[in-house]
Amino acid sequence: MNKSQPIRMCIACRSKHPQNTLIRLKQEGSEVVASDGKGRSFYLCDICVHNEKKIKGLVKRFKQDEERFTRLLKTLANEADTCN
Numbered sequence: 001m002n003k004s005q006p007i008r009m010c011i012a013c014r015s016k017h018p019q020n021t022l023i024r025l026k027q028e029g030s031e032v033v034a035s036d037g038k039g040r041s042f043y044l045c046d047i048c049v050h051n052e053k054k055i056k057g058l059v060k061r062f063k064q065d066e067e068r069f070t071r072l073l074k075t076l077a078n079e080a081d082t083c084n
């Protein structure tokens with residue numbers, strides 16, 4: 001195990017995970033989008049990405065369009081799966 005792996009907190013459940021297991025997002029204007037490494041980003045764990053209740057909570061918290069936001073998370077979760 002790589003000890004230098006940074007630990008980040010999931011914004012939905014507040015549990016801590018190695019950064020490379022989390023999905024990285026950022027806010028751009030009023031929309032939440034995939035992080036490109038620039039600006040402030042935040043993280044979602046793999047469990048929350050598949051948890052409808054948590055996603056709905058985030059939709060409200062960030063005032064996102066639910067359909068678009070859910071689609072974004074699905075895309076990012078699938079990408080993470082193929083990388084591993």
Ligand SMILES: [Zn+2]
Pocket residue numbers: 010011012013014015044045046047048049
């Ligand atoms: Zn989480």
